[in-house]
Amino acid sequence: MREWWEKHAPRASKDLCVAPKKVAEVRDWIRSRVPSLRADYGNHGGGGVVVGSGRVLLLTGPTGCGKSTTVELLCAELGLRLLRWSAPTPTLWHEHAYQGDLAAGYVSKQREFEEFLSRSTIMSQIPLGPSGSGGGGGKGLAFGKSVRAGGTVVLIDDLPATNGFQKHQELVDSLRRFCGSSRHPVVLCLSTIHKQDARDNQGYYQDRVVRSLELSTECKVCTFPAVTAPRIAKVLERASESENHYVDRQALSSIAESSNGDVRNALCTLQFRLVGETREEGVGAVRAKRKRKRKGEVEKRAGAGGGMAPPPPSGGAGPCSRDRELNRLHVLGKILYNKRTEEGLPENDAEEIVRMSHLDAPQLLSWVHENFPDFLGEDAIEECDRISAYLSDAAALMEDGSGFGATPSSLVGVMGYQYGRVTKPTRSLGFHQMRRPQEFDVDKARTMNLIELQYTSARRSRESRTQEPRGTLIAEVLPYSRALACAGARAGDQTRALNIMPRGWHTQESCRGMSKMGFVRVGVGDGDGERLPMAAGGGDQQEEEDEIEEV
Amino acid sequence: MSLWVDKHRPRCLDQLRVHSKPARQLQKLLAGGDCPHLLFYGPSGAGKKTLCLASLRELFGPSVEKLRTEQKTWQIQLPSRKIEVELATVSSNYHLEVSPADAGRRDVHVVQEIIKEMAKTRSSTSVFQQQQQQQEQEASLVKPAKCAYKVLVINQVDKLSSHAQHALRRTLEKYSATCRVIFTCTNLSKVMGPVRSRCVCVRVKAPSTEEISELVSEVAGKERKEVPRGLANKIAASSERSMRRALLMLETASLGKLDESQELQLPDWELFIKDVAQEILREQTPKNLYLVRGKLYELLVNCVPADTIFCKLVHELLRKVDDTIKYDIVSTAATFEHRMRLGTKPIFHLEAFVAKTMSIYKEWSISNFG
Incomplete structure (x- = not known):
């Protein structure tokens, strides 16, 4: 049986349910980038190949809103060849290990992806495999149907999942190299679903791909909204x-x-x-x-009032539809604004909110925790105290591995907020921008700093002939070596104590990618807000500090 | 250039000034070339490590100071999967020093596997030495002087989980023929009974302020600096009876002019916490709570342990508030600190404590001043 979304896929770009404006945007982009089309496109006289800048289009949007379909149809209409990366059927590792003779050799998805990229640049004119998506030999290469105008567009639909920082860096490098040198325009489709979950590694990596592409080449970003x-x-x-x-x-x-x-x-x-x-x-x-x-x-x-049965209520949409989801902002709004009924009870059922939210307890609680002080009145510190006590209860319940699961603990947090907040805020809240929890950045920075400290303590143990507990390192040795380095710099004696200090240090901001890394303002010591260097890095960082202060 | 703390750490047991009495006892104990399992306990900066290193030197001679520092990776086969544990070690031919508490939840495996492995295999030199000794023994019938076992130094036993301590107890029994263990810890009551009873416990008490002020003058003398009596006393008074802190303070102070009026540098994070305490008492509103939260985050980013923050913050608050609410604040702190140990997300518990304190303080100030 064919699936309907394949069977009833749009046949022409005018059938697409994407907003026509967006379709036109993509069409214009492709037209202006393919040399053979540029002649009749008008604006640019010559048809020379523009290499590098501006040859990447990044399509983002929620799943199933027609990103790849749009590109496919447009290419077919413009008579372009579509070189498409779609994930090949994977050879599982244990299949390879136990039936090595039978299955095709194990090639990691990432390796195949890199191969695809290099082949599509170097040997673009040679047919690379059987047309159509069938056959294992095709290795995910599939051509569009008609090749008339002779142009080619590369469509990368689904980035290989990377595991670990190094692998990810390889992927980014190969992608960047490819995008920089490709002879053909590249369209990259990414679902925004990954971006929502900030602590999901894959999403984080994908985010970095996007960012590094934006930096290295002039990358046009086009976001498709969800279909209405x-x-x-x-x-x-x-x-x-x-x-x-x-x-x-x-x-x-x-x-x-x-x-x-x-x-x-x-x-x-x-x-x-x-x-x-x-x-x-x-x-x-x-x-x-x-x-x-x-x-x-x-x-x-x-x-007027015939005997016909009333139409069924539209609520559940029958037995086989998706559950209604609430996105994060709605959930937070429902919780934090805390509307009440006439009797003064919370209007929204906490259990229902938690169930619909699809957020796990640590995330939900972090968001609530980050944003709740804004919703309290000026002098409502008693409420604040009650709510934060409940949140602390929730965090204690959340201990991973054993005891209560995630849902009870988020319920404790949410209901604690709902019932802990008794008064209405005096000022009207109006539109309120939810903040992303700082906690995520803090956690990240802290973990990285702890790794940094591991190396520091190893270096230090060479001098002290023994190991120091991490606590003493942080509480005593490092603060004084910072002070020493600072005083040493004033006295012109730079080398002093610098070899003890960590080589790099992370702050909350540096983890969000906002400012330069390496300096924190902890130096309340002298009262004049002096900044103490947290890390030893030599002269250039000293210069950086000066720059910051000038700004 | 190494820090004065390291430079002036006494190396032999006879050089020790501060804990001369336990040092002499240790010397007598180790004179036979054999040693029982040892456990040094006492507050931070009291000199546990110095005693431990000096005892090692007493046992094995100066060659124990040829050290290797390594970041070792051990692969441990569990029933279901294989895990890797990375741990820093400091070792010589005769001893190995580890802090299994740094491995977090994996400390059980560290204790079980790594120590077992290390205790089973004797170092080649010690085997060689043993052979040599046997030969000498046969030749001239001299009594074997030096021991043929390795010493394992385990830091912070009190921070180990109870699982790990149980594992330790079994290891102690099983490999006591080839391996001696020296433990160090700050809190003896967190080390479980069976481990304690298998060791000779040595109490290393914090030196008195007089001792510290003498130490400060002595070290300054060695560095050819003149420290006035008043400043030495001042350093001793604000060192919290920790020799490490006193010497670090001295070294920092020595960069300036050494006279009695000099302001001593306190660790920056302590000043920061003082600031937080002041902020809590200044204004009690949700808005201010949010500001305080930012500061707490900054402390956490800089890896200050959350329980240290708790401790210091309570101390600072108690110094400033009225006697009537001290009890409430301490009891709140105890509650939330306990919860923090049970659960996750330290900031939640820290903030809950701050909010509660604010509300207690506000109530008190309203009832007193209206």
Whole structure:
């Protein structure tokens, strides 16, 4: 059985449910970048190959909003060849290990990706494999159907997952090299889903890919918004009509709403619901029935109070739709604004919010914790005290591995907030920007600093002939060596104590990528806000410090 | 250039001034060339490590000071999977020093595997020495003088989990033929009974302020600096009876002019915590709580342990508030510190303590001043 999202995929760019403006943007970009098309594109006279800058387009957007489809269709319409990286069927490691003779040799996905990149640059004119996506020999290379104008667009749909910093760096390097030197325009599709979860490693890495691409080449970013529910409903209607099924409009729109702007998912849901349903007979039967229904409705309204059953409530959208999700901002809003009913009870059910939020307890609590002081009145320190005590309870329950699971602890936190906050704030809150928890950056910086300290203590043990506990290193040795280095710098004696200090030091800001690394303002010592260097790095860092102070 | 703390650390047991009495006892104990398991306990900066190193030298002679510092990786086969534990070690041919507490939750494996491995295999030199001794023995019937076992120095036993301490106890029994262990810790009551009873416990008490002030003048004399009596006393008074801190203070002070009026440098994070305490008592609003949170974050980023922050903050607060609310503050601190040990996210508990303190203080100031 073919899946409907494949079967009913749009055939032309005008059928796309992406906003036409965005489609036009991508079309213009491709046109201006492919040399053979630029002649008739007009603006640029010559057709020389522009290498490097501005040859990368980054398409982002939620899943299933039609990013890759748009590129595919546009290429087909413009008569361009599409060189597409799509993830090959992986050879699993244990398959390779135990049946080495049978399965194809194990090649890591990343290695294959790099191969793909290099082949697509060097030997772009030679057909690289059988056309179409079938066959293991194709190694994920698939061509578009018609090659008329002779231009080529490289589409990278799904970056290989990388594990560990070094592998990731390799990926970034190869990608950057490729994007810098590619003869063909490159389109990179990334789902924004990864970006939401800041502590997810893969998302973090992907974020860094994007950032390094933005830095190295002039990369145009185009964000597709999620497809709106009415649009999806229209697509669904078209699909169901061509399948000769009659579906209630209301049901269609409820499917569309619950799909969160994911067309593919909506079509899958529809297909699933209609499995085994009877079809209407004949071409156009569905449309006719719909018309009849509409007339009936009008008549019913005219008749005023006929004996017909009321339409089913649209809430659940039947047994086979997706659960409604709340995104993070909505969840936080529901919790923090804490609307109350007439009797003074919280309006929103904490359990329901927690269930719908899909955030794990550490994340949810961090967000609540970061933002809650803003929602309290000026002198409501008692409430503050109660709420933070509940949050501390929640954090104590959250101990990973044993005891209570995640949900009870987030419930304790959320309900603690709801019931701990008794008064209404005196000022109106209005629009409020939620802050991202500082805790994430703090944790990251702290972990990196602890690693730095490991090396520092190893260096130090060479001098002290023994190991010092980390506590003493932080509490006594390092502060004094900082002071020594500072005083030494004043006295012109630079070398003093510098070899003890860590070589690098991280701050909260440096982890967010905001400022230069290496200096923290802890020096309240002399009262004049003097900055003590936290790390030994030689002269150039000293200069950096001066720069900062000048600014 | 090494710090004065390291430079002037006494190397032999007879050089020790501060703990001369336990040093002499140790000397007698080790004179036979054999040693029991030892456990040095006492506050930070009291001289546990110095005693330990000096005892090692007494046992093995000056060649024990040829040290290697390594970042070793051990692969440990668990029933279900294989894990790698990385740990820094300081070792000579005769001894190995580790701090298994740094391995966090994996300390059990460290203790079980690494120590077992180390204790089982004797170093080649000691085997060689043994053979040599046997030959000498046969030739001239001289009594064997030096021991043929390795010494394992384990730091911070009190920070080890109870699992790890249990493992340690078994290791102690099993390999006592080839291996002696010297423990150091600050809190003896956190070391479990069986481990304690298998060792000779040596109490290393914090030196008195007079002793420290003498030490300060002595070290300054060795560095050819003149420290006035008043300044030495001042350093001793603010050193919290820790020799390490006193010497670090002295070295920092020696860069300036050494006279009695000189301001002593306290560790920057302590000043920072003082600032936090002041901030808490200045204004009790959610907004200020948020500011305080930022400062606490800064301390955490700089790797100051959360329990140290708790301790110091309570001390600073107690110095400033009225007697009537001291009890409440301490009890709150105890509650939240305990919770912090149970759970995750130290900032939640620190902040809860700060909020509670603010509310206690506010209530008190309203009832007193209206």
